[in-house]
Amino acid sequence: MKTLITTLNSKFIHTSLSLRLLYVASYHEHDVDFKEYTIKDSLEHIIEDILRMQCQIVAFSSYIWNIEYIQKICAMLKRRQPNIIIILGGPEVTYEADYFLKNYQIDYVICGEGEVAFPALLKAIENHEKIDITGVQYLGHISEDVACVPLSYVESLDSPYILPQDQDNMSKRILYFESSRGCPFQCQYCLSSLEKGFTFF
Numbered sequence: 001m002k003t004l005i006t007t008l009n010s011k012f013i014h015t016s017l018s019l020r021l022l023y024v025a026s027y028h029e030h031d032v033d034f035k036e037y038t039i040k041d042s043l044e045h046i047i048e049d050i051l052r053m054q055c056q057i058v059a060f061s062s063y064i065w066n067i068e069y070i071q072k073i074c075a076m077l078k079r080r081q082p083n084i085i086i087i088l089g090g091p092e093v094t095y096e097a098d099y100f101l102k103n104y105q106i107d108y109v110i111c112g113e114g115e116v117a118f119p120a121l122l123k124a125i126e127n128h129e130k131i132d133i134t135g136v137q138y139l140g141h142i143s144e145d146v147a148c149v150p151l152s153y154v155e156s157l158d159s160p161y162i163l164p165q166d167q168d169n170m171s172k173r174i175l176y177f178e179s180s181r182g183c184p185f186q187c188q189y190c191l192s193s194l195e196k197g198f199t200f201f
Contacts, residue, residue, distance in 0.1 A: 001126050004053055005034040007061035007090075008046075008069050012038055017176045018061045018090065018114070020160035025115040030122045034165070039069055047076045055084070057125065059110075059118065062090035071104050078105040085125060089114050094146060097137035109137045112147035113181075115154055151181065151201050 005023055007016045019034040026032045033053075037046050050058060050073075058077065060070050074086050089110035093100045097109040108131075110117050117135040124131045131138065135147025161175060182198035183190070 001056040003032040003057040004055045005059045008037045008039050008066040010065050013173050015173050016061055017178055022114055022118050024158040024160050026119040039066055043072055057085045059087040062088050062092040064092055067092045074105045098142050101139050111135045113149040115149045117147045151199055
C-alpha cells in the first residue's frame with residue numbers, strides 16, 4: 001500500500017530526522033516515501049498535495065507546534081478520502097493515545113520509537129492481520145505500552161543522512177544528527193521526563 005510519512009516543520013530550513021528514520025526502516029519492504037511541509041503552508045495546499053500522491057496510508061510525526069494543524073488536516077483528508085488510513089506518532093501523542101484516537105479522525109497511534117513498530121504496522125495492515133504490536137494503539141486496543149528500539153537496531157539501518165531525496169536542498173537546510181536518545185534530566189514540564197533511560201549511539 002502506498003504510504004506517505006510526513007510532518008509540518010516550523011520552518012523550511014528544518015528537517016525531520018524521524019521521517020527519515022521511519023523511511024529507512026521501511027522502504028526495503030514497503031512502498032513508502034516521505035515529504036515535509038511547514039506550518040506556514042496553507043492546509044488546502046497540503047491536502048491537495050497529499051491527495052495527488054494517491055496514498056492509502058499517511059503517517060504524521062506530531063509535535064507541540066504542529067498538532068493543531070495535523071488535527072485539521074486529518075479531518076480534511078478523511079472528508080475527501082474516507083478510506084485513507086491515518087497514523088500519528090511522535091512525542092505529542094505518545095502519552096495520550098486514547099485522547100487522540102477519540103478526538104482526532106485517525107486510525108492508529110504509535111507510542112514511542114517507531115523504527116520497529118511502524119514497518120510492523122504497515123505489514124499487518126497490508127496483510128489484513130490482527131494488530132498486536134508493542135506501542136501501536138487503536139480504538140478497542142489501548143494500553144500503556146511505549147515502544148523502545150535498541151540503538152544497535154537503529155545503527156543497522158541505512159543512513160538517514162545521505163538520502164537521494166535530500167541531495168538537492170540539503171545545502172540550504174539544517175541537518176539534525178542524533179547521537180543519543182533519552183534525557184538525563186527530569187524537568188516536570190517536558191514530555192521527555194516521562195521517558196526512562198539515556199543512551200548513546
